[in-house]
Amino acid sequence: MEIKFNDLFKQWEIIEKDVNPRLEELFKRSDFINGKAISEFEKNFAKYCGTKFAVGVSNGTDALKISLAALELESPCGIIIPANTFIATALAITYLSDLNYEIVLIDCDEYYQIDGDLLESYLKNNRKKWKSCVIIPVHLFGHPTDMKRVLELAKTFECLVLEDSSQAHGAIVLNKKVGYFGDISAFSLYPGKNLGAAGDAGVITTNSEELYDRVKSLRNYGSSKKYYYDFKGWNNRMDTIQAIIVDEKLKHLDRWNDMRIEIANKYNNLLKNEKNIITPKMAPYINKQIYHIYAVRVKNRDKFQ
Numbered sequence: 001m002e003i004k005f006n007d008l009f010k011q012w013e014i015i016e017k018d019v020n021p022r023l024e025e026l027f028k029r030s031d032f033i034n035g036k037a038i039s040e041f042e043k044n045f046a047k048y049c050g051t052k053f054a055v056g057v058s059n060g061t062d063a064l065k066i067s068l069a070a071l072e073l074e075s076p077c078g079i080i081i082p083a084n085t086f087i088a089t090a091l092a093i094t095y096l097s098d099l100n101y102e103i104v105l106i107d108c109d110e111y112y113q114i115d116g117d118l119l120e121s122y123l124k125n126n127r128k129k130w131k132s133c134v135i136i137p138v139h140l141f142g143h144p145t146d147m148k149r150v151l152e153l154a155k156t157f158e159c160l161v162l163e164d165s166s167q168a169h170g171a172i173v174l175n176k177k178v179g180y181f182g183d184i185s186a187f188s189l190y191p192g193k194n195l196g197a198a199g200d201a202g203v204i205t206t207n208s209e210e211l212y213d214r215v216k217s218l219r220n221y222g223s224s225k226k227y228y229y230d231f232k233g234w235n236n237r238m239d240t241i242q243a244i245i246v247d248e249k250l251k252h253l254d255r256w257n258d259m260r261i262e263i264a265n266k267y268n269n270l271l272k273n274e275k276n277i278i279t280p281k282m283a284p285y286i287n288k289q290i291y292h293i294y295a296v297r298v299k300n301r302d303k304f305q
């Protein structure tokens with residue numbers, strides 16, 4: 001029997017009846033660029049994350065790139081990321097052509113998150129070589145990073161924090177959803193994510209009005225007012241049809257995440273006596289992990305697969 005890794009059609013069957021009339025409305029209004037549906041999703045997503053602002057963008061990689069650009073970093077700049085992440089976390093940095101940056105990879109801990117002790121000792125020995133520094137915790141596989149530790153280190157060593165929340169929509173730590181903690185946070189809405197569009201999309205959250213204004217300009221050529229360009233930006237706006245899709249899926253996200261948790265608990269139970277399979281661990285500091293990926297560690301991976 002073939003079982004799909006991720007059957008996205010099941011999600012469509014649930015949202016179809018609510019999406020279709022909104023598409024009809026969109027075509028009637030024809031406000032295809034930065035229109036009503038975009039601001040509705042942004043408002044709802046900010047509310048969901050508990051942040052003041054959210055800005056829809058073209059994809060998660062661009063969300064990271066725009067977030068970094070909005071921070072207006074001084075050169076030389078150190079950008080610290082976990083060694084264990086998707087390539088886009090690192091790739092986004094390389095698009096900042098005006099910045100003299102150094103990318104540092106820090107190994108992960110048993111929860112696959114950036115290791116706080118290694119991060120601390122790296123900062124102790126190296127922070128002084130840069131004028132600015134950004135820590136990018138990645139809430140990998142849906143498990144939140146220890147944000148208390150990261151924020152303490154960021155304060156001590158004068159670093160900014162950009163959360164890469166692309167794999168953790170709805171995950172909770174310190175009783176807040178991820179995306180709330182950093183100066184700014186980037187989410188991918190790639191179709192296979194826990195909150196996924198029907199194509200490419202991404203979203204940025206922040207509590208800073210200054211960053212919010214800059215991000216809105218950066219996604220729109222660097223323009224906050226039509227035909228006025230404050231700085232060099234990109235055309236990285238969110239597709240309006242995607243905004244409608246993810247806005248409808250957002251209503252189901254907590255329930256869908258809870259279903260993932262139920263399934264993960266089943267796996268945990270069934271695998272608990274398998275000595276050769278290391279199942280995901282939950283750190284004591286988290287409130288909710290949302291199992292974007294149920295990753296196991298085994299010695300003979302290919303055979304096991």
Ligand SMILES: Cc1ncc(COP(=O)(O)O)c(C=O)c1O
Pocket residue numbers: 059060061062085086088089138164166167188189190200201202
């Ligand atoms: C951790 C992480 N960061 C960034 C991205 C990039 O997102 P996108 O594919 O939407 O550009 C992804 C997913 O693809 C991701 O998993």
